[in-house]
Amino acid sequence: MDTQNTILQIDHLKTRFKVGKKTVYAVNDVNLSVARGHVQGIVGESGCGKSVTMRTVLQLLSPNAYIAGGDILFAPEPGGDAIDLAKMDRYGEEMRAIRGQKIAMIFQNPMASLNPVYTIGSQIMENLLLHEKVDKEEAKKRIINLLAELGIPEPEQRYNEYPHQFSGGMKQRVMIAIAMICNPGLLIADEPTTALDVTIQAQILRLMLELREHHGTSVIIVTHNMGIIAEYCDDVAVMYMGRVVESGTVRQIFQNPQHPYTRALVRCVPVPGMPKTNDLETISGSTPDASIAFDHCEFEPRCKFATEACRKGFPQAVECEPGHMVSCFARGGQS
Amino acid sequence: MRQYFIARFLSIIPKLLVITMLIFFGLKLLPGDPLARLVNPEEMSGASLEQMEAKREELGLNDPVIVQYVRWLGNMLKGDFGYSLTSHSPVRKIIAQRFPATLEICGLAMIFAAFFGLLMGCQCARHRNTALDYGNTVIGLIGSSFPGFFVAMCLIMLFALKLKWLPTGGRMTVGETGLLARLKYMVLPSFCLGFSMIANVMRMTRDSMLDVMNRDYITTARAKGEKEGVIFAKHVFRNGCTPVILLLIGRFSLLVGGSTIIETVFNYPGMGMLMITSISASDYQVAMMVLLLAAVMVLLLSAVGDVIIALLDPRVRFGKA
Known part of the structure; x- marks a missing residue:
């Protein structure tokens, strides 16, 4: 792994859930590489395993979930050694030292992500004091400065207020403050704006870009919104049924989509100025049941280009242009 | 915060009034002479009918019920709960x-x-x-x-x-x-x-x-x-x-x-x-x-x-x- 330019590299990751006697194959074979200092987008429809993949990175999984294989290599320092997060004990000291300090995460629903009984100041403080030895006065000053930087008006006063006194957008800013207070190298935003209205969405996403500028943080944005990917990300990975089917720069994916699924995703979003007579493309069918293990390409049942080869196995990723990977038999993939 | 506590405790008062009212009228409905419950029975033993009537007037038992209720409430606040019918102690x-x-x-x-x-x-x-x-x-x-x-x-x-x-x-x-x-x-x-x-x-x-x-x-x-x-x-x-x-x-x-x-x-x-x-x-x-x-x-x-x-x-x- 090139730790100079890569901060996170996920290899053949598999995450599964035990639900009664059934096994849910949420993440089947994810290969993903996040460039240092970049904003990486992860896109896919609901239930394709994008959130589970990101939660697996920090092992913030429910007790019935387990990692069935693969590596999550994380390199906090450029040129330094990479550590394998997938091999760590979920409740162990090593993992806890990573969480909140080296890799921080913000979640989909800011309304429910803050503990209602503590002031927001103390909730940010909790993260800071867990990882750094600072005295409380100093810590408070740092938190207030960060709140101001994140565009929260009257931060001194807001410091002592409770989550229910904040609006949704402000709560998400507080969540970002919790995530950023220890200056993590990587910020994972799991659908950070899905629960917010469109104007607030733009503010929050722009804020995350600013953080990248000022703190050099690498960012992963998980979303199902192609517009967000196009506007805020450098690179993008397209996921389908627990696999990354295509990845590359935003320009590559949008201008030259290769995988049939990506093509459909790109074409199902209306573009301003497109002729009114154009039909938007739809993807027929729905995602298969994740509790049934596939023995061949998961997209085959919905794919217009499926051939006999697609029913025989999984396509390996091929590089169709520099940095642009696609996994599809129709695009020259081999099983 | 303090305001909430004060409000919460003040809200007991109307509930208390309803309960005391129910109990007061319950007592009123009871059979027997109320005099026996309100006065130390030893004091009243051997009293004539006139004396009892005078006592009744003195205690206000002939007053309207509402007046009696308010007076009874006052007695309760003073810690005067009346007398037991069986043991005769307060x-x-x-x-x-x-x-x-x-x-x-x-x-x-x-x-x-x-x-x-x-x-x-x-x-x-x-x-x-x-x-x-x-x-x-x-x-x-x-x-x-x-x-x-x-x-x-x-x-x-x-x-x-x-x-x-x-x-x-x-x-x-x-x-x-x-x-x-x-x-x-x-x-x-x-x-x-x-x-x-x-x-x-x-x-x-x-x-x-x-x-x-x-x-x-x-x-x-x-x-x-x-x-x-x-x-x-x-x-x-x-x-x-x-x-x-x-x-x-x-x-x-x-x-x-x-x-x-x-x-x-x-x-x-x-x-x-x-x-x-x-x-x-x-x-x-x-x-x-x-x-x-x-x-x-x-x-x-x-x-x-x-x-x-x-x-x-x-x-x-x-x-x-």
Whole structure:
């Protein structure tokens, strides 16, 4: 792994859930590489395993979930050694030292992500004091400065207020403050704006870009919104049924989509100025049941280009242009 | 915050007025001469009809009912609860003896039920669907499904008659009246009262904690790198114990009711026993006052419960649920 330019590299990751006697194959074979200092987008429809993949990175999984294989290599320092997060004990000291300090995460629903009984100041403080030895006065000053930087008006006063006194957008800013207070190298935003209205969405996403500028943080944005990917990300990975089917720069994916699924995703979003007579493309069918293990390409049942080869196995990723990977038999993939 | 507390305690007053009114009119409806309940009967023995009529006028028994009610309320506030029909001593004196006794065993039972209910419930939540969870549930179910008097008799047989560790009943021995000396008389009745509550408290604790453990803010705490034990103590417990506190407070009134049986079994001179003896002896004045006191207790406790919840949860404090 090139730790100079890569901060996170996920290899053949598999995450599964035990639900009664059934096994849910949420993440089947994810290969993903996040460039240092970049904003990486992860896109896919609901239930394709994008959130589970990101939660697996920090092992913030429910007790019935387990990692069935693969590596999550994380390199906090450029040129330094990479550590394998997938091999760590979920409740162990090593993992806890990573969480909140080296890799921080913000979640989909800011309304429910803050503990209602503590002031927001103390909730940010909790993260800071867990990882750094600072005295409380100093810590408070740092938190207030960060709140101001994140565009929260009257931060001194807001410091002592409770989550229910904040609006949704402000709560998400507080969540970002919790995530950023220890200056993590990587910020994972799991659908950070899905629960917010469109104007607030733009503010929050722009804020995350600013953080990248000022703190050099690498960012992963998980979303199902192609517009967000196009506007805020450098690179993008397209996921389908627990696999990354295509990845590359935003320009590559949008201008030259290769995988049939990506093509459909790109074409199902209306573009301003497109002729009114154009039909938007739809993807027929729905995602298969994740509790049934596939023995061949998961997209085959919905794919217009499926051939006999697609029913025989999984396509390996091929590089169709520099940095642009696609996994599809129709695009020259081999099983 | 202070405003909330004041408002909460002031809100007791109208409820109290309704209760006192019900009890006052209840007393009015009772058969017999009210004079007998209001005046020391020894003082009135051998009085002529004229004297009695004069006394009646003096006490205002011929006044309109509302005036009488207000006067009665005033007397109550002064601590004048009337006289017992059977023992002829002031009701205030009788209650002053019995009330602390019941408060002691009910209080101890509450502490017992709250401690073990919360402890076992939290264990169940943290180790859900394991042997510990099922074991605790079984213990709790035994407590709630065996009737109190049965458990009481079993305990008397074992600890009082066989092992002779604890007395079979009563409240204190002559010459030993300190709290510590009374404690050995309190243990068994309190245990019986509390045991029946454990299952409820435990179940409520378990479900409430599990509910909180699945909330998003617990994942946030975990994402900060906080230890599991700290997450439970700091983030789960404080949010999860609110419904349990409400349950405990609500149960306290049932506890006072349940203590009638337990007090009878243990021959423990508390309010429950007083209630039984006064009703069977048609001593209405005493029975009504016991009722009134129980009602006041329930009102006060529910206010205390709300205050505790407000201290735990800022959304309640700031008037937004």
